[in-house]
Amino acid sequence: MPPRLLKLETAPDLVDQVYRSLHDAISAGLLAPGERIVQEELAQRFAVSRQPVLQALRLLKQDGLLEDAPGRGLQVAALDAASLEQVYQVRGALDALAARLAAERGAALDTKLIERGRKAAAGRSVAAMIDADHAFHRAIYAAAGNPLIERSAQLHWSHARRAMGATLQRSTLRETVWDEHEAIAAAIAAGDAERAEQLMRAHCRHAADHLVRRLADVPLASGERR
Structure with missing residues (x-):
């Protein structure tokens, strides 16, 4: 296991700490699709016993971020274009x-969200681009006034984040995505629920089509990093 994971401080819930650290590493592409996960090495790296690592790995497998490796053990799950398309079908609906709900409430999103996004898109940090995109969508979830929407969307975010991390560095999507975001924010602020919903559906469909094409064009091999 490469020395990219920091040791964890002793705390009551080590399972959650191990889970979060591995979840973030997989989502950000630090642990590549197909990379084998060795429980004993992780325990040593995190300076914890094997038990919290084992429980965290079970949770990550349930999330679909890990899968059975050939022979035995676990590996980071592959980035699958068909599965990603399904993720975006659900995300698009949510x-x-x-x-729509945010527009019905006449919510005004913070303009700094758009400024932050454009700045990130003009830069080279894929992590900053992803974080800015996530912050914009989370702001809409909060403005909708229904906490179940964000909770449901978060179930699928890690898979979308992995795909974005794998494709944004070579993608032209970042050049137009914030124009789409700004139009959505304007429709919400104007209270135009129909237009806000239509723009968001088109935005999610556009993002899904683009990411699926990029994954199909540039498949990730085991151990490959971008």
Whole structure:
């Protein structure tokens, strides 16, 4: 296991700490699709016993971020274009609902969200681009006034984040995505629920089509990093 994971401080809930650290590493692409996960090495790296590592790995497998490796053990799950398309079908429905509800409430999103996004898109940090995108969508979830939307969307975020991390560095999507975001925010602020919903559906469909094409064009091999 490469020395990219920091040791964890002793705390009551080590399972959650191990889970979060591995979850973030997989989502950000620090642990690549197909990379084998060795429980004993992780325990040593985190300076914890094997038990919290074992429980964290079980949770990550349930999330679909880990899968059975050939022979025995676990490996980081592959990035699958068909599965990603399904993720975005669900995300598109949730985000469209959130945009409609936010518009019905006449919510005004913080303009700094757009400024932050454009700045990130003009830079080279994929992590900053992803974080800015996540912050914008979370702001709409909050503005919708229905906490179940964000909770449901978060179930699928890690898979979308992995795909974005794998494709954004070579993608042209970042050049237009914040124009779409700004139009959505304007429709929400204007109270135009129909337009806000339509724009969000189109936005999610556009993002899904783009990411799926990029994954198909540039498949990730085991151990490959971007």
